[in-house]
Amino acid sequence: MTKSISRRSFLKISGTTTVGLTVAATLPDKFLLWAEEQGMIKATYTPTLCEICFWKCGVMAKTLNGRVVKLEGNPNHPGARGKLCGRGNGGAGLLYDPDRLKTPMIRTGERGDGKYRKASWDEALNYVAEKLTRIKQQHGPEAVALFTHGTPTDHFLPLLSAFGSPNVGMPSFAQCRGPRDVGLELTFGEGSGSPERVDLINSKVAVLIGSHLGENMHNSQVQDYTEAIGKGVKFIVVDPRYSIAAGKAHAWLPIRPATDLALLLAWINVIISEGLYDREYLQKYADGFGELAAAVKEYTPEWAEKETDIPAAQIVETARLMGKNAPNVCIHPGRHAAWYGDDAQRSRAMGILTALLGSWGRPGGMYLATTASFPKGESKPFPDTKAALNLGPYPFAGAEGVTQAIRTATIEAKPYPVKAWIVTGTNLMKSVPNQKETLEAIGKLDLLVAVDVMPFDTVMLADVILPECSYLERHDALAVGKGKSLTVSLRQPVVPPKFDSKPGWWIAKELGKRLGLAEYFPWETYEDKIKKQCQGWGVNYEELKKLGTITIPDTDNPYITPANQPTFKTASGKIELYSKELKEKGFDPVPRYTRHPVPGPGEFRLVYGRSGVHTFSRTTNNPELNELFPENAVWLNAAKAKEMGIADGSYVVLENQDGVKSNKVRVKVTERIRQDCVYLVHGFGSTSKELHKAYRKGADDQQLITRYAVDPICGGTGMRVNFVRLKKEGSNA
Amino acid sequence: MPKYAMVINQRRCVACMACVVACKKENEVPPGQFRTRVIENTEGTFPLLRMELRSELCNHCDNPPCVYNCPTGASYKADNGMVLLKHNRCVGCKSCVAACPYDARYINEEKGYADKCTFCDHRVKEGKEPACVATCLGKSRVFGDLEDPKSPVSVALRENHAEVLLKSAGTKPRVYYVKKFSKPE
16 A cells, blocks of 8 residues: 555655654655655664674664665674675665565475475474474484574574584585685694684785685675775785786786695795795794605795796795795685695695794784683583584594585485484585585485575475574574674664564574473573673673674784783694694695696686675575676686687586586686686576576586585585586577 | 865775665665666786776766756756756756766666766765765775865875876866776886
8 A cells, every 4th residue: 555655645745744653654665765864754773793694794774664774884893894795785685585485384296396385383393393303213313414504503503402413514614614724723723713813904915815805705804905905915816817806916826726735835845945934933833844844845836837837936936025024924714715625735735834924923914813702601411412424534524514424424324314404594505516416315304494584496495494584683693703802793683574484593492392402492582592691791781782792802912922922722732834633644744735637628627706796695686686796607718718709798508527517607708717717606596496586597606516526634525626618509688 | 165076096996896785775776777886897818917996976077067968957066066966857858868978877767857876965964974985895985075185085186196087078077086907006
């Protein structure tokens, strides 16, 4: 009814002086800003936390008449500093996406055919609880696995643990940051943190290896990066593609893909042979310099030139640039590191280089995390479980779990059967390589439950779909930040949940209740839980509600000083240039270069990355972001395109070495990429018909990643090991 | 009276599009239409390349062809230097759309009038920065009063060689560009 008010009649009504609540209540959305300008309605601002990606930026959400009209950065929040990226600005596009999951649903057809019936929450939750209970009786609680990403983890991981299963798998480990973190943990005893503790604003020189900051959009880090660019920090950017960051580099090294380790070892070789390392620092903090020096002797710049395609002279020159500016040099550890299967060793090499330059704990390098923390609360201990299968045979797999190890166990029913998957906040079909294996594993399940906001590809394979409300409609766990300082931030609802969607905490609690686990959820509402937590932490909840984030004063100690000495939680208590731990487990104690297969004639290595306006597949259907970047294009070197007779903007199909074909995808003919690889922005080519904007738009890189090189150290899946051919297609018209 | 202007430090732009989305939300720009955009332009042959990232918006010209070509007097140059529009005088004739050499105007089909960047006049009146400037992660866009020698725009113009778009068109733009290419000198 409100929609039928014409502009003219509305103006007439509002022209009178008796305009008040009655008119405001019936204001059509398109007049909200106008009404605000006229002073008829007032905006409210609610602080909360973004979850369009996982940087968790502080947001000030502006609402008019109960509608979220704009999202702005929270000036108090260290990840946002009053600004949001394009995705964060477009967050309300998720809230108001007409394709959102609206009610619980139970599958009526075959898996994947998209036939569902609506169910009440009671029915759906009872259905899931009964099935889970039956599986527990027949196979034990560990036959239930959880795949998760983001804040749902805070609700569903405790549920899984209480249920008695250790089997969690987060793609953020084996498919993303895992190899990086493991490499740094083996070297320094800890990872780089998230946000990474890169001190770019104080660097003199910074090195980006495959990190395409600016396209890989992490708010405060991009703010630091651009500040550094503005200040004239010299960036050395290693990338087969002329990324935005490469365009701003002092030196762009267009490396032959899969040879990054050769470059790093050659840099280490030069730093050592030219005596550019920090002797005093190494003597004090590091172990194994002699072994390292001996092991890298063979990796000369001349040798590396043949591997990497980067002139030896440039390798020497860039190494000297780092050496001369040490310790104010940041070797950015990157983020998505699952590339070639030797990724933990590449991360080790980056860590070793950082150590040689004395940059860990020094201005312009990697700053030290705050040592402050909040006291641990008391909670009911979880039951003991059978041996976990989520770590696979990988000695250094992290607690986040190795997704594909659970998948393999599900297929083979070894070492024991897995009969149910709960999938929350992750689109496994898009995040884990080899979709055929994922589908095969799903085929073995008695139950697949999906908890999500949108009908993503994996959601549409589920037996039961439980619609979570968006981040703007719910409480979540307090976000504790351990960057320079200790911070705590709050996600709180800006508007009530739309449709029949529910917060993740409620879904987990209600499932827990039905599984006889109510005592693990000893609170009525999540706000009660948060309030109690704040009390225990000495944090003023009312103030937190108002400010959105609180920084605990005097908790920062970012640099090494005589009074602030670093601790290294490695076996030796020192930085391990030579890793005895790795040696004991049968791995190279100092990274060693091995050659990877290269594409054959007519083939290109498939590399992939990010767009600044998208977070994987999560945002591809968001109307406000889809508008800016509706489908990806395959980047093809201009000279190659000419040779192959492929025109810019024409459509091709990508076919990989195993005969798997992509959707048709537009070609971007460009000078900005090497001739031996092609590039796709990740996350496109959705198979879910319920995503009306994203369905079959662009090519799905993960579909073409049928092969993956497993990192034997930690289980990371190297995904840049597939080769594709381009087959011409008709135009899209 | 202030003289508002914008300076865009192109090297600090990463084409993240925060400005584009913030502008659309702030000003209810209809789907498919934009008041600002970011252009990427790379020159050269692999691997000898250089990149330009250029934010474009209304130039709030001192010699504005859109104003001169408006038959109804809807488009006007405000005292504070902004080129603005009186919506109730606009008949949607598109003269201004055709006259603008910067492709900065569009017809807002939902509302039935010509539309464009207002330098977020409504925010500036409240002492805030335009939405695109406020959210610019790279501090690539700065905004302020040319009459105030301490304003960020005055400082930027004093410290840099600045250019304007299509100088030869004689439009005297109030949007200035510095550090055109991404690569440091």
